[in-house]
Amino acid sequence: MSRSSFAATIGQFGGPSQLAVGALPRPQARAGEIVVEVEAASVNPIDVRRRAGYGRRLMSLLGAARLPLVLGNDFVGKVAAVGRGVSGLREGDAVFGAIPPSSRGTHATHVALKAVHAALRPPAIEAATLAALPxxxxxxxxxxxxxxxxxxxxxxxxxxxxxxxxxxxxxxxxxxxxxxxxxxxxxxxxxxxxxxxxxxxxxxxxxxxxxxxxxxxxxxxxxxxxxxxxxxxxxxxxxxxxxxxxxxxxxxxxxxxxxxxxxxxxxxxxxxxxxxxxxxSVFRPDPAALSALAGSAATLLPALVETFRLDQVAEAHRHVERRDPGRAILLPQEHIDLN
Ligand SMILES: NC(=O)c1ccc[n+]([C@@H]2O[C@H](COP(=O)([O-])OP(=O)(O)OC[C@H]3O[C@@H](n4cnc5c(N)ncnc54)[C@H](OP(=O)(O)O)[C@@H]3O)[C@@H](O)[C@H]2O)c1
The missing domain is CATH 3.40.50.720 (NAD(P)-binding Rossmann-like Domain)
Structure with missing residues (x-):
């Protein structure tokens, strides 16, 4: 099994052309964490603005502006590794959730996160649609x-x-x-x-x-x-x-x-x-609210999502910037063309 992962990174703040897909070491699950193989992750207006440097001052204080930066908060995917002290989740579990702002976000094939920020995925909802919600x-x-x-x-x-x-x-x-x-x-x-x-x-x-x-x-x-x-x-x-x-x-x-x-x-x-x-109001992950969402997601799904491969991440950002219809969703496990 390959130990690398791929992520959409920005090397410096700026326009969509700053985005590139590169290989990164596969994140490890530390105590209290899981690693998720990301199937779908949304691109939100905040990602587009953070890419351009917005919020840099506070994000730096939170350790969430380190370059190269991987953006993204939401994820839908599968547990690929479980750290010490995690109960209730096992390798292979289908999960979804949202993480706080970080330098190693969810626009990647794999992401490490605190297990409390994940919940079991509600059944019978497509990953791309569900990823628009958390x-x-x-x-x-x-x-x-x-x-x-x-x-x-x-x-x-x-x-x-x-x-x-x-x-x-x-x-x-x-x-x-x-x-x-x-x-x-x-x-x-x-x-x-x-x-x-x-x-x-x-x-x-x-x-x-x-x-x-x-x-x-x-x-x-x-x-x-x-x-x-x-x-x-x-x-x-x-x-x-x-x-x-x-x-x-x-x-x-x-x-x-x-x-x-x-x-x-x-x-x-x-x-x-x-x-x-x-x-x-400011986004903050909340395990209780996430588990409520697991129960009600089916009633909140967006009518339209637009999906992009990871190597189409710049196009996904442009989609959000133009305020085109449909939430932009990255599908990191889809085939990537790095040439
Ligand atoms: N503080 C936080 O933690 C936090 C968290 C999440 C989101 N946000 C912010 O909250 C806002 C909404 O997020 P979202 O994901 O819902 O964004 P969104 O999907 O882009 O929707 C924005 C909505 O506002 C409308 N709109 C945008 N600019 C407008 C303007 N100048 N005058 C009138 N209507 C306008 C849009 O209308 P049309 O596109 O239909 O024209 C759309 O209905 C964004 O600015 C986002 O950055 C903040």
Whole structure:
């Protein structure tokens, strides 16, 4: 059996042409870790931005900006090795999950990860479709938590999802539907598409009355004040994933950037009605949420994915940059043409 592995790496930050596929030593499973043979891994907007250097300051502090860098958080695959102290997973198990930002991400044939970041894969779902879910789902759960949205308080309430056609937005809409919320979708150049059960209006934000129990911003920081003004007086809250925190740390450094971020957050929070929550949400792996996803994945699958071999990784990044329809999914076990 070959002991090498292949990964999409970047040697320096920049455009898609910085991406190359190269052989790396096969990662080893240390204590508490497993090695996964990656069958499918999604390319998310954050990968494209990290490739260009975005978030470098914080990522460096987290040890996640070391070059050559392998991007990618989600994975669907098979356990290839198990480290000491891991219980509940065995070699050959079909797994899926998402890892924290790292320099050795999932855009590779093999990745080592903490076993707690993997769960048994739900049956009868194609790897490429399932790979579109973990990173986005876990981020949406963070946004719900940040905004204070729960199945109990969302039922029958009005919720606005800004950026509803995207990876996060589609999942948020599906979950909110399951909670019985009344959803308004906004933002985006595309309609929500056939088969969506929610209100397909895509009204300009300025045309809406301030009657929402919660608003979620997955689209544009520029729209943050407009969204906050749409909250009802007794609103639950608002969360955004498109906040400027990483950008401010990049441009002004950890201390000055951190203070600027704090000020920007306070300014926005002041626009929310008293009592409403206001959150800047950040992806974080969560074993409990991942196991909930294993049970509900079949109800959240994207309508469309676009698959790419590992050696087509630059094209996958361009697909994401153009905001073309369909989540970009890498299939690292497909034949690679290195010439
Ligand atoms: N903070 C975190 O940890 C975290 C984690 C995950 C994602 N994110 C960020 O959250 C955002 C959403 O992620 P995603 O994966 O859902 O991205 P996505 O799939 O690209 O979807 C973005 C959505 O926002 C819409 N949109 C984008 N720019 C817009 C603009 N200027 N005005 C109005 N609508 C706009 C898009 O519409 P169309 O494409 O249909 O036009 C789409 O509906 C991204 O910016 C991503 O980087 C942050």
């Amino acid at each position: 990173y986005n789902y876990l981020t949406v759960m963070r946004a719900f938590e940040g905004a204070g949205i729960t199945p109990r308080n969302a039922a029958g309430r009005e919720v606005l999802v800004h950026g509803a056609t995207g990876g996060l937005g589609r999942i948020a809409v599906a979950l909110l539907q399951q909670m019985g919320a009344r959803i308004t979708a906004s933002g985006g150049r595309r309609s929500a598409g056939p088969g969506q059960l929610f209100d397909q209006r895509s009204p300009p934000l300025a045309a809406l009355a301030p009657h929402f129990a919660a608003t979620l911003n997955f689209a544009s920081w520029d729209d943050e004040p407009a969204l906050l003004r749409l909250l009802a007086e007794d609103a639950i809250g608002h969360a955004t994933t498109v906040h400027p925190m990483l950008g401010l740390l990049d441009s002004a450094g950890v201390v000055r950037g951190g203070l600027a971020a704090l000020r920007a957050k306070r300014r926005m929070a002041a626009l929310a009605p008293p009592g409403a929550r206001y959150a800047w």
